[in-house]
Amino acid sequence: MSSSFDDLLAANRRYATSAPRNFDGYAHAGVAVVTCMDSRLQPLEMIGLFLGEAKILRTPGGHVTADALNGCVLAVHLLKVSRILVIAHTRCAMASEDDDSLHRRIAQATGADTTDLEFGADIDQVGRLRADVQLLSTHPLIAGRAQVGGFRYDVDTGLLEELC
Ligand SMILES: [Zn+2]
Known part of the structure; x- marks a missing residue:
């Protein structure tokens, strides 16, 4: 059977010859990102x-969407995570425009109406980062169990800056 994924499956067969094995599922550095x-x-x-x-x-x-929050709670309670980094980045489309603008751009690009979707784009990137860090660090299932920090990665320099 041939599929749209044949090139990737072929690459996977090469990967599997030396793929890392016998890992457990813990985060051995105690880190979630x-x-x-x-x-x-x-x-x-x-x-x-x-x-x-x-x-x-x-x-x-x-x-930090609802799914990301769930993942952090699971990571802290079951997967040995004690530090959580929330990392925004420079030149992020989600921080360069709002949802209305994204809906318009998608309509222009493909004609699709995505106005039922809430992408959560926010031009106040640092404000959103602070709110997400606050959400995690004060969450009753995370507070006292993991340190939470907010960072921004610069896609031009490769450097990470701690913001909150
Ligand atoms: Zn981005």
């Missing part, structure tokens, strides 16, 4: 970690 889906970001590499060491939760904008 919530960050953006942006393809310029390498969440493990940017903080010097490797496979098996951290939980990575990716959302548009790196926002």
Whole structure:
């Protein structure tokens, strides 16, 4: 059977010949990262970690959505996470325009009506980051169990800045 994914499955067969095995599912560095889906970001590499060491939760904008919050709670209680980094980044589309603008751009690009979707774009990137850090650090299932920090990654320099 041929599919749209044949090239990727072929690559996977090559990968499987040397894929890391016999890991457990813990975050062995005790770290979880919530960050953006942006393809310029390498969440493990940017903080010097490797496979098996951290939980990575990716959302548009790196926002702490309901699913990301659930992931953090699971990570803290079951997966040995004691530090959570929320990482926004420069030149993020989710911080460069609002949802109305995204809906318009999508309509222009493909004609699709996405106005039923709430993307959560917010031009107040630092304000949103602070609110997300606050949400996690004061959450009754996380407070006292994990340190939470807010950061911004610069996609031009590769540097991470601690903001809150
Ligand atoms: Zn982004």
